[in-house]
Structure formats: C-alpha cells, structure tokens
Amino acid sequence: MSGDRKVTNILGIETSCDETAAAIVADGTIVKSSVVASQTKLHEKYGGVVPEIASRAHIEKIYPVITEAITQAGIDREKIDAIAVANQPGLTIALVVGVTAAKAISLIWERPLIAVNHLHAHLQSAIMTEKPELPAVAIVVSGGHTSLYDYRSPLEPVLLGATIDDAAGEAFDKVATILKLRYPGGPSIERAAKTGDPDAIKFPRSLLGPESLDFSFSGVKTAVLYYCRGQDMKGENKVDSMSKQQIADVAASFQAAVIDVLLEKTRRAAEKIGARTILLGGGVAANSELRNRLRQMCDSAEPPKKLLVAPKQYCTDNAVMVASLGYYKYKARLFADLTLEPKATGV
Ligand code: KG4
Ligand code: ZN
Numbered sequence: 001m002s003g004d005r006k007v008t009n010i011l012g013i014e015t016s017c018d019e020t021a022a023a024i025v026a027d028g029t030i031v032k033s034s035v036v037a038s039q040t041k042l043h044e045k046y047g048g049v050v051p052e053i054a055s056r057a058h059i060e061k062i063y064p065v066i067t068e069a070i071t072q073a074g075i076d077r078e079k080i081d082a083i084a085v086a087n088q089p090g091l092t093i094a095l096v097v098g099v100t101a102a103k104a105i106s107l108i109w110e111r112p113l114i115a116v117n118h119l120h121a122h123l124q125s126a127i128m129t130e131k132p133e134l135p136a137v138a139i140v141v142s143g144g145h146t147s148l149y150d151y152r153s154p155l156e157p158v159l160l161g162a163t164i165d166d167a168a169g170e171a172f173d174k175v176a177t178i179l180k181l182r183y184p185g186g187p188s189i190e191r192a193a194k195t196g197d198p199d200a201i202k203f204p205r206s207l208l209g210p211e212s213l214d215f216s217f218s219g220v221k222t223a224v225l226y227y228c229r230g231q232d233m234k235g236e237n238k239v240d241s242m243s244k245q246q247i248a249d250v251a252a253s254f255q256a257a258v259i260d261v262l263l264e265k266t267r268r269a270a271e272k273i274g275a276r277t278i279l280l281g282g283g284v285a286a287n288s289e290l291r292n293r294l295r296q297m298c299d300s301a302e303p304p305k306k307l308l309v310a311p312k313q314y315c316t317d318n319a320v321m322v323a324s325l326g327y328y329k330y331k332a333r334l335f336a337d338l339t340l341e342p343k344a345t346g347v
Helices: 040-044 051-073 092-109 118-124 168-178 185-193 218-229 244-273 288-300 320-331
Strands: 009-014 019-026 030-038 080-088 113-117 136-141 146-151 158-162 277-281 306-309
Touching: 009 051, 009 092, 009 320, 019 051, 019 320, 030 051, 040 051, 051 092, 080 092, 080 118, 080 320, 092 113, 113 118, 113 320, 118 136, 118 146, 118 277, 118 320, 136 244, 146 244, 158 244, 168 185, 168 218, 168 244, 185 244, 185 288, 218 244, 244 288, 277 288, 288 306
Parallel strands: 009 080, 080 113, 136 277, 277 306
Antiparallel strands: 009 019, 019 030, 136 146, 146 158
C-alpha cells in the first residue's frame, strides 16, 4: 500500500549570513514549511551586513523561527528524521548560531545531525522539481560567492572556478551604494536597469584570459566608481546631479557587463565538460535579465541545453535548500556529530 511508504522529513536550519531560516522538507522535494526572518532592515543603514549585528539577530530569532517552521508544517516532531544545518561557508559568528541550535535539537530529539555546504544547497533549489541530465554545469551567484561546478550529483559538485575578488552579488550591492540606490543593491539595480540602455556605457568585462573559469568583478565595480567620480577620483560623486535616465543607463550597463561575464564563463565550462544541463542558483539568480539571457544562451546552443533555475523565492538564502540537500546526505548516511563547527570557508 503506497500509504505505508515512509516519508523522510528533514528540518533544515540556515544562518550563514543575514537570514534566519528554518524549513521542513519531505523526501527532498515537498516543502512542508519555510520560514525566513530577514535582517535587511537592521543592516540597511550600514549599506552591508554587519557580522556582530547579524549574529545577535540570529540568536534572537532562531528559536521562534524553528518553532514556527514546525508549527507551519503541521507534523508531530517525532516525524522529523534528521536535522540539517548549513555550517559553511559564511560568517562564522552567524553560522555558529544555527550550528549550535541544530546540535542541541539533534541531541535532545535523538536525531542525526547533517552538515550542509551552503553553496551546494543553493543548487538544490534548482533541482527540486526536475532532475538534470548529466553532465551538468552549475553556477552559484550570490552575495558572498560566484562559483562554477562540474555537477555530477547533489553530494559532490566539483569546483571549476570561483571569484578571485568580489562576488557578483557583492558588486551589485557596492554599485548600488555608489548610485545611492536602496539596500539591498541587487534588486534595486535590476529595477533601475529596466528603463536603462545596457549599451550606454562600455564597462569592462574581465575574463582573465581565454581559458580561465574564474571570475573577477572588482574591476567593473571600480569602473562604475570612476564613471561617477571622474577619472582622477577627486571629483564629487556625480550621482546627485545625474538624471534618473543616466542612473538607469549606468545600472543597465553595469548589469549587462556582469551578465556577459557570467554567461561567457558558463559557456566555457559547459564546453569543457560537454554539459547537457546548466543549473543556476544563489541570490543573483533572482535577476530576471540573467535568467532570460541564460535561457536564450541555452536555447540557442547546438544542441540546446536544458536549463534548471531556482524558483525566485528560493534564490536568496532560505532553509528549504538546506533541508533538501540534507535529504540526500541522509540517504547516503553522511552524518555529522556534536563536534561539528562552523567554517568561514568552503567551496
Ligand atoms: O544567496 P544570497 O541570498 O546570500 C549569499 O549567500 O550571499 O545572495 C544575496 C545577494 C545580494 O548581493 C543581493 O544583492 C543579490 O543576491 N540579489 C540580486 C537580486 N536579488 C538578490 N542581485 C541581482 N538582482 C536581483 N534581483
Ligand atoms: Zn546564499
């Protein structure tokens, strides 16, 4: 009888940056609950995430967020099979809050503890409803990372390239600050770019040589700064005297430069491993222009490639992606123990 089939419920916990999140996901795909407490308002006046403030806010929110996720799921906590937590990469003093909570719950409920890599979890959002045809190239574009993978399975994406300086999302955020647009910068740049001309200003596309699969976005960010302050950097930031249209043109031209690089590196990686599928995840994957242009690239490839993109609500940090990846680790019995620690780095 199909009703007898045991469903595996994983509680996912995420505190790597500025979202406190918990979710319950069944069998890696069925979202039973998802709760995200965003700290955007707390960090807004600083124009970026302040680690100390983030950590304190996680401490305040972690218990109510987890409780809410369990309530929303409407399942008895006895039915939760394991606790998955993002333990790397991220801000250590933020990660430690989720890791400590997960360890405590695992100990008290006598359920296995599963450590999840936050970047690999971002990719999970892209494959929850449809599986990739292998080989696949996966790209995570977030505030802290820009990473390309040879994706063979959820458990072992192999890193092909990463940013050598700023992450793409970080560049969006910094350029938004230069343009005096609202925090967080990514969505503000996207909004402003909608009425701008992407060809108005030729910002640099740093490709780091013909073979490289690494990224560099600090150059394009600095180019926007020079554009706004004058080449000697001594001038006033001209933004205050720019028209709305000029600001839109800078935003659109910057966005086009970043997307051109992301697409070119993805194309190179796909060619290198003969990819049949491209996966896209991470906060910047919420950007419609990036989604549309990657779609065009995949459709016009010969032969066309399958494209799996994270749904918009699961692009930015959330715990559904953590619980979903936790399910694959649960099946593989890849458990952590109470010595688990947060780690700032991780690929
Ligand atoms: O994955 P995420 O939530 O956090 C990290 O793991 O870093 O990504 C956050 C990043 C921020 O830099 C934010 O500005 C960017 O994703 N972002 C966007 C958009 N929505 C969020 N960037 C461009 N366009 C968007 N629509
Ligand atoms: Zn993230």
